[in-house]
Amino acid sequence: MPVTNEEIAELFESMATLLEMKGDTVFKIRAYQRAARTISHLSFSLEQAIRDDVDLKNIPGIGKAISEKTQEYLETGRVRAYEELIGELPDGVLTLMTIPGIGSKTAMLITQELGISTVEGIEKAIHEGTLAALPRMGQRTADNILRHIQSMRTKDGRTPIGQALAVAEATVSALRAECPYVEQLYPAGSLRRWEETIGDIDLVGVAPEDLQSGVGDVLVELPSVQEVLVHGPRKTSVVLEEGIQVDLRLGDADAFGAMLQYFSGSQQHNIRLREYANRRGFSLNEYGITNLASGDVARLPDEGSFYEYLGLPYIAPELRIGLNELDAAQAGALPNLVTEADLKGDLHLHSEWSDGRDPIERMIEAAVEQGYQYMALTDHSSGRGIANGLSNERLVEQMGILRDLQSQYPITILCGSEVDIRADGTLDYPDELLAELDVVVASVHSAMGQDSDTMTQRIIRAMEHPSVTIIGHASTRLLSRRQPVQFDIEALLRAARETGTAMEVNSAPERMDLKDTHAHRARELGVPLAINTDSHHFTSLGQRRFGVAIARRAWCESRHILNTLPLDQFLAYIRTPKPHRLEIFESRTDSAATVTTSTSFSNPPAAP
DNA sequence: GCCGTTTTCGGCCCGACTGTTTTCAGTCG
Numbered sequence: 001m002p003v004t005n006e007e008i009a010e011l012f013e014s015m016a017t018l019l020e021m022k023g024d025t026v027f028k029i030r031a032y033q034r035a036a037r038t039i040s041h042l043s044f045s046l047e048q049a050i051r052d053d054v055d056l057k058n059i060p061g062i063g064k065a066i067s068e069k070t071q072e073y074l075e076t077g078r079v080r081a082y083e084e085l086i087g088e089l090p091d092g093v094l095t096l097m098t099i100p101g102i103g104s105k106t107a108m109l110i111t112q113e114l115g116i117s118t119v120e121g122i123e124k125a126i127h128e129g130t131l132a133a134l135p136r137m138g139q140r141t142a143d144n145i146l147r148h149i150q151s152m153r154t155k156d157g158r159t160p161i162g163q164a165l166a167v168a169e170a171t172v173s174a175l176r177a178e179c180p181y182v183e184q185l186y187p188a189g190s191l192r193r194w195e196e197t198i199g200d201i202d203l204v205g206v207a208p209e210d211l212q213s214g215v216g217d218v219l220v221e222l223p224s225v226q227e228v229l230v231h232g233p234r235k236t237s238v239v240l241e242e243g244i245q246v247d248l249r250l251g252d253a254d255a256f257g258a259m260l261q262y263f264s265g266s267q268q269h270n271i272r273l274r275e276y277a278n279r280r281g282f283s284l285n286e287y288g289i290t291n292l293a294s295g296d297v298a299r300l301p302d303e304g305s306f307y308e309y310l311g312l313p314y315i316a317p318e319l320r321i322g323l324n325e326l327d328a329a330q331a332g333a334l335p336n337l338v339t340e341a342d343l344k345g346d347l348h349l350h351s352e353w354s355d356g357r358d359p360i361e362r363m364i365e366a367a368v369e370q371g372y373q374y375m376a377l378t379d380h381s382s383g384r385g386i387a388n389g390l391s392n393e394r395l396v397e398q399m400g401i402l403r404d405l406q407s408q409y410p411i412t413i414l415c416g417s418e419v420d421i422r423a424d425g426t427l428d429y430p431d432e433l434l435a436e437l438d439v440v441v442a443s444v445h446s447a448m449g450q451d452s453d454t455m456t457q458r459i460i461r462a463m464e465h466p467s468v469t470i471i472g473h474a475s476t477r478l479l480s481r482r483q484p485v486q487f488d489i490e491a492l493l494r495a496a497r498e499t500g501t502a503m504e505v506n507s508a509p510e511r512m513d514l515k516d517t518h519a520h521r522a523r524e525l526g527v528p529l530a531i532n533t534d535s536h537h538f539t540s541l542g543q544r545r546f547g548v549a550i551a552r553r554a555w556c557e558s559r560h561i562l563n564t565l566p567l568d569q570f571l572a573y574i575r576t577p578k579p580h581r582l583e584i585f586e587s588r589t590d591s592a593a594t595v596t597t598s599t600s601f602s603n604p605p606a607a608p
Numbered sequence: 609g610c611c612g613t614t615t616t617c618g619g620c621c622c623g624a625c626t627g628t629t630t631t632c633a634g635t636c637g
Contacts, residue, residue, distance in 0.1 A: 025609085026620085027609070027610080027619085027620055028609050028610090029609090030609085030610095030620080030621095031609035031610055031620095032609075034609090034610085035609085035610090060610095060611095061609095061610070061611095062609095062610085063609060063610050063611080064609085064610090065609055065610090066609070066610085100635090100636085101634095101635070101636090102635085103634060103635050103636085104634090104635095105633080105634060105635090106634075106635085136627085136628065136629085136633075136634085137627090137628085138627065138628060140626085140627060140628085141626085141627060141628080144626085144627090189637085199637090200637090202637085229625095230624080230625055230626075230636095231625090232624065232625050232626090233624095234623095234624065234625090235623095235624055235625070237625090237636095247637080249624095262622090262623095263637085265637080267621095267637065270621070270622085270637095271620095271621055271622095272621095273621090274621040274622070275620075275621070277621090278620090278621075279612090279613090279614090283621080283622080284621075284622080285621085285622055285623065286622085286623075286624095287623095
């Protein structure tokens, strides 16, 4: 089994926790945490990098010690230092740390004084009163821990962004209705950075100083609130019925830039930014930028002026990982990120002919409403019996209808199909039929349990087909519902490049597929990315914002995206045989090919 | 443990809130 970056990141995250237990220096703990978070955001696999003789010490935050431990883990499957730490500490400390409200000190106290190593053991100790009797504990603390344990059981982990965004927007509307004096109210945090899953919803807003705490008072009274975690003058945290935590902060209009920046994170980005600021004689917090020499505080109304004050260009929230975006910003090398407005077409749409819910005409109208120059209708192929896939005859009939409809609409209608990649890598229509289509999206919908080698070869075989334009939602994952299929992403992307096949960034918020790190690698390898919505309903075309967010997190500019090509060049692309069509993609002559300087300095972004 | 446009040694981000405390430790983000 290949070793994933996530696995290595978890190891170092655990090491940080164990060092914290041991009472080791916070800087060492932070070094492991930083390394773990960096590793989880890398676009390439560490295992592959070691095979390619890459020096891991070139990765920011990874030095000699962590590089050696990574190699040790890849070679032997274990890390001695980790095992020694585990051996030194009481059983169960890592388990107890997963309970909110229990940190390293409390976990150590509980395991040492009470010999408890399980969540169930803690519950028992709370009911028996032994937990509350510990030093610096008490009945209220014990009750809070019990509540946290109960809410852990009703909700597991993070919320997919689509769901979290809907909850955030509903909460913002409810607060606005009750507090008309709130001027700006935005989701910050991981939602604003468009991470695929959201830990909790951070809301940041502007209100007159004497009314700021009142917004928190309104929040705790909302009917959707299940539990109040924190309710102070500046900060309020609640848990909603959905099990999602909402943190609310209000600030002054003239210092809103600092507040929005502070609560947009990521934590690693902010740590790096504050280190950068310290080296230049400034200290940062949510209220402004303090000049350490004079003590003067600059209050900055928006993020653009905040970064500018530090001598940096605006760094888009999607880039604030804490990896290398600060270096790029200082070097003037930040990408001019792709935007929704750059998209010229949608290449993956379904109608009621297969498993969509709307007539073809409604889907065409929706594409026109997006301002597109072209669209491809891509209903399912015949193998998708469950999705009412089109037989050969129905596909021919549909093509005829689409050509007849063309004259009625101010958009180029392309004949397409989302054709099944069968278990052996063959496609679900005969070659002659596929050759008649303008756009073929080839996707896996079955036999998802194949081993990595089989699945990789299966998809590569589909890429080698001359008619396949795009590989659709390659991993087939459904966030928090279905795990991705196993494949070698590096091999897939290299094959995509060699065959001249584009990879889809599927915008459906439950898919977000490719994911950001894979899209990042695709861009690095020169693989065209197609941002599609896979809409099964006319209202879903707006979900492109999720796909655009993935592309932005992957540092994509307009020129990296296939469906930002203007119509004439897109037609030339699909009419040129693979793999030579890549030459058209790379020599594009539209304005997207020339990098313009970002002007998005002053305006606060639209939510999130 | 990592790192350098003052440094290869001596630094390392910052504040809110809670609960248990008579002044603050622990946790979180």
